[in-house]
Amino acid sequence: MSLIISYFLAKNTLKPVVKISEQISKIDADNINERIPEQASEEFDVLAKKLNSMLDRIEYAFEIQNQFVSDVSHELRTPLTSINGYIKMLKRWGKSDPQVMNEALDSIESSSEYLRDLVEKLLLLTKSEYKIEKEVFDISEVLADIFDFFKLDLKDFSVKVNGESFKVETSKEYLFIILKVLFENAIKYSSDKKEIEITLDPSQKKISIKDYGIGIEKEKLKNIFERFYKADPSRSQKGHGLGLSIAKKLADTLHIKISVESEMGKGSIFTLSF
Structure with missing residues (x-):
């Protein structure tokens, strides 16, 4: 009898843990803003707050990453559009007009240098570790x-x-x-x-x-x-x-x-x- 009582007591005690676990398993990248609700038990409420704090940091990291990808895409789009436009200009008028050819090549070179500089800076910025020789x-x-x-x-x-x-x-x-x-x-x-x-x-x-x-x-x-x-x-x-x-x-x-x-x-x- 005591074993049965102990089993049900343990099951009842662990019920909030199971519930919290189920709530966490439902949170993914699509609903990262959801949080675990306040718990009746003080001990489990502390656990819920700790987990919510961790979710806050994860959500912030997602936002930073998404913003970074968006910013990089924007920075890449402009010079690539410029290069593409001048290539089309070269195909159409480049052979017959040396001035158009020189203007297009100068602009393509400028945009290429911009892209190279951007890539070099991104590589430097996203390094997790630097080899420092003091x-x-x-x-x-x-x-x-x-x-x-x-x-x-x-x-x-x-x-x-x-x-x-x-x-x-x-x-x-x-x-x-x-x-x-x-x-x-x-x-x-x-x-x-x-x-x-x-x-x-x-x-x-x-x-x-x-x-x-x-x-x-x-x-x-x-x-x-x-x-x-x-x-x-x-x-x-x-x-x-x-x-x-x-x-x-x-x-x-x-x-x-x-x-x-x-x-x-x-x-x-x-x-x-x-």
Whole structure:
């Protein structure tokens, strides 16, 4: 008799677990927003809340993934449409009109470079692990590489360097990528005052890159490190909206703090703290 009573007591006690299990099994990608209802028992209610919290994180991950796929598709569609259009133009008029041929080939080349750059940035951004080779070097060495890389873009700019250089222990390769992104933005969004100011602070191990460009609205600053985010999508400058998210991810990986200050019409200051 005691065994029978124990059986029914155990069955009754485990009934909420069975019910929760059945509810979880019904949740999939199509109804990921559903949650387990509040439970009568305090212990099982705690379990339900823990599971709901996990479902919240899974749902958020799904949303991020779907948004990422949507953004990538959008970024790919425009240059591919352009390439397809110019190929049709070449087929129709290319042989008889050299000007049309040159224009089409230039545009195809430009769109191809855009796609290649996008793919390279996506590969870098979606890496789960980075092979980091740290070394001690003077930050002026990386700046010299940056100046050499942008020598054509900077020919019309006045570049001023303040302060004294200092040594850091980090990845020279990834620091170059971070600074490259910051310089690309400083060049791209500069106004008529083509000036970039670099400030080195050896006492606090900081480097700041200041431009006198269009600036970023205060309420948009919190979003600028997000993937595909563009502070002003209507502007004519080309870009994927991936550069700063790559810089942020690499900076976090290297334990470098990246921060920004900006004022509309006066420019922006990006600072790296080692």
